[in-house]
Amino acid sequence: MSEAHTPLPVATEVEQLLLRLGVPREAHTGGELTVRSPVSGEVIAQVRQTTPGEATDTIGRAHAAYKAWRNVPAPRRGELVRLLGEELRAAKRDLGRLVTLEAGKIPSEGAGEVQEMIDICDFAVGLSRQLYGLTLATERAEHRMMETWHPLGVCGVISAFNFPVAVWSWNAALALVCGDSVVWKPSEKTPLTALAVHAIAQRAIERFGDAPEGLLGLLLGQRDIGEVLVDDHRVPILSATGSTAMGRQVGPKLAARFARAILELGGNNAAIVTPSADLDLTLRGIAFAAMGTAGQRCTTLRRLFVHDSVYDQLVPKLAKVYGNVQVGDPREAGTLVGPLIDRAAFDGMQKALGESREAGATVHGGQRVEGIGTNDAYYARPALVELKSHAGPVLRETFAPILYVVRYSTLDEAIEWHNEVGAGLSSSIFTLNVREAERFMSSAGSDCGIANVNIGPSGAEIGGAFGGEKETGGGREAGSDSWKAYMRRATNTINYSTALPLAQGVTFDIGE
Numbered sequence: 001m002s003e004a005h006t007p008l009p010v011a012t013e014v015e016q017l018l019l020r021l022g023v024p025r026e027a028h029t030g031g032e033l034t035v036r037s038p039v040s041g042e043v044i045a046q047v048r049q050t051t052p053g054e055a056t057d058t059i060g061r062a063h064a065a066y067k068a069w070r071n072v073p074a075p076r077r078g079e080l081v082r083l084l085g086e087e088l089r090a091a092k093r094d095l096g097r098l099v100t101l102e103a104g105k106i107p108s109e110g111a112g113e114v115q116e117m118i119d120i121c122d123f124a125v126g127l128s129r130q131l132y133g134l135t136l137a138t139e140r141a142e143h144r145m146m147e148t149w150h151p152l153g154v155c156g157v158i159s160a161f162n163f164p165v166a167v168w169s170w171n172a173a174l175a176l177v178c179g180d181s182v183v184w185k186p187s188e189k190t191p192l193t194a195l196a197v198h199a200i201a202q203r204a205i206e207r208f209g210d211a212p213e214g215l216l217g218l219l220l221g222q223r224d225i226g227e228v229l230v231d232d233h234r235v236p237i238l239s240a241t242g243s244t245a246m247g248r249q250v251g252p253k254l255a256a257r258f259a260r261a262i263l264e265l266g267g268n269n270a271a272i273v274t275p276s277a278d279l280d281l282t283l284r285g286i287a288f289a290a291m292g293t294a295g296q297r298c299t300t301l302r303r304l305f306v307h308d309s310v311y312d313q314l315v316p317k318l319a320k321v322y323g324n325v326q327v328g329d330p331r332e333a334g335t336l337v338g339p340l341i342d343r344a345a346f347d348g349m350q351k352a353l354g355e356s357r358e359a360g361a362t363v364h365g366g367q368r369v370e371g372i373g374t375n376d377a378y379y380a381r382p383a384l385v386e387l388k389s390h391a392g393p394v395l396r397e398t399f400a401p402i403l404y405v406v407r408y409s410t411l412d413e414a415i416e417w418h419n420e421v422g423a424g425l426s427s428s429i430f431t432l433n434v435r436e437a438e439r440f441m442s443s444a445g446s447d448c449g450i451a452n453v454n455i456g457p458s459g460a461e462i463g464g465a466f467g468g469e470k471e472t473g474g475g476r477e478a479g480s481d482s483w484k485a486y487m488r489r490a491t492n493t494i495n496y497s498t499a500l501p502l503a504q505g506v507t508f509d510i511g512e
């Protein structure tokens with residue numbers, strides 16, 4: 001066997017990667033937070049958790065840093081993000097590999113996640129010279145009215161395990177050019193990649209030279225540490241990525257103190273396959289969207305509505321692809337489906353499949369794949385579930401590789417089912433019919449934040465605004481004008497006349 005087929009033990013490789021990435025040994029040994037690799041199920045680190053007192057201090061330092069950073073010209077702030085992009089380019093290979101070992105993604109997806117960080121840095125550097133406001137027509141003579149955009153404060157970021165590094169960068173790159181400081185609470189399941197990102201960012205800060213101390217903070221621990229960030233009045237904006245259950249707890253607390261919330265929550269994404277669809281392309285699009293990242297993307301395709309006339313052509317082929325796809329250690333060449341994050345994910349998957357069987361569905365795959373790593377590694381064959389009706393567990397997000405398939409006969413019916421679930425993140429239609437495509441993207445079509453034609457619902461680029469409606473939380477991150485959420489808008493009216501005309505013709509004569 002060649003060396004490529006006998007990778008190092010996961011714990012050894014993780015230790016080497018962390019050393020190369022610049023994470024001090026004491027940060028990941030001897031602490032209370034146990035980190036397991038989903039690849040092998042082994043314990044790979046014991047991370048020191050942040051105490052609530054330390055979290056409060058970190059927020060305090062970030063608040064002080066914001067007060068200095070907001071006065072730095074935006075293009076100069078962009079220079080820090082440019083350096084961050086450079087450091088990420090240099091670290092791409094090692095950080096991508098660490099994502100594979102800590103979150104279980106196949107190597108091209110691990111590297112792709114780091115590429116996404118680099119892309120958003122590039123975007124934000126350009127943005128640092130384009131934080132445009134408007135000049136507005138005023139009804140009063142010799143007056144000028146305009147909008148100016150100002151930094152907001154400390155931007156809190158809470159992130160999920162499945163995009164352990166990219167989500168921070170979507171927020172941090174924008175927040176930094178917008179003049180905000182950032183405090184990040186990553187998932188308790190993926191603190192190592194967060195430590196690595198912070199070490200990388202530290203190098204960018206050192207090269208930059210005069211960034212205020214405390215500009216980027218990191219809080220490691222469980223949800224209680226996240227709660228410190230949610231509750232602190234010095235955090236006027238919080239971006240929280242994770243389950244809808246988390247959003248239900250976090251959202252009302254932020255609303256109660258009038259903080260701005262960017263909620264990026266669960267998805268239950270669907271695609272519609274119409275009679276005119278290019279079925280080869282459709283098959284490939286479905287395969288990546290439904291099985292990629294082992295079904296653990298917020299944008300994973302979970303529901304497929306297939307028209308009666310093409311069902312018997314498409315679904316048996318899909319079942320064959322599901323039967324043949326290589327499930328296994330993501331470090332092995334040819335693997336397309338890696339592990340589930342942990343036992344709870346596997347149990348959730350089996351529960352949903354059990355409920356589907358009881359409801360009379362035909363289930364292909366879904367069983368545990370034994371013999372990879374320790375007993376604490378959970379690999380499962382992706383499941384294709386042919387349903388009799390759009391009811392039962394299909395209506396909720398199960399964060400695992402399950403694709404539910406339902407037959408439909410009219411587009412109206414398919415769109416109605418499509419929009420019937422709580423979540424509203426991403427969606428697709430596979431069709432060569434322009435009327436169907438336009439209808440799907442129209443106000444009477446998909447109710448999601450993302451609606452695609454002839455590509456699956458997953459795999460977004462950073463240039464667009466990312467996020468979803470309804471129980472997905474309504475937040476938008478990344479491209480387009482998402483930056484506006486990280487800034488405070490002021491409307492300014494300037495009078496350069498000697499008179500004082502009031503708007504709407506109001507008079508207020510004080511007699512002088």
Ligand code: NAD
Nearest residue numbers: 160161186187223226227242243246249264265266267298
């Ligand atoms: P999770 O909700 O269990 O945890 C997410 C983060 O929230 C973690 O850091 C956790 O510690 C923190 N948290 C949980 N409850 C909290 C509370 N009450 N106060 C403060 N912090 C709290 O999610 P997960 O299992 O890590 O990730 C999977 C979920 O995330 C899925 O539902 C997926 O769809 C969603 N997700 C959404 C997006 C998106 O952009 N819409 C992206 C990635 C993942």
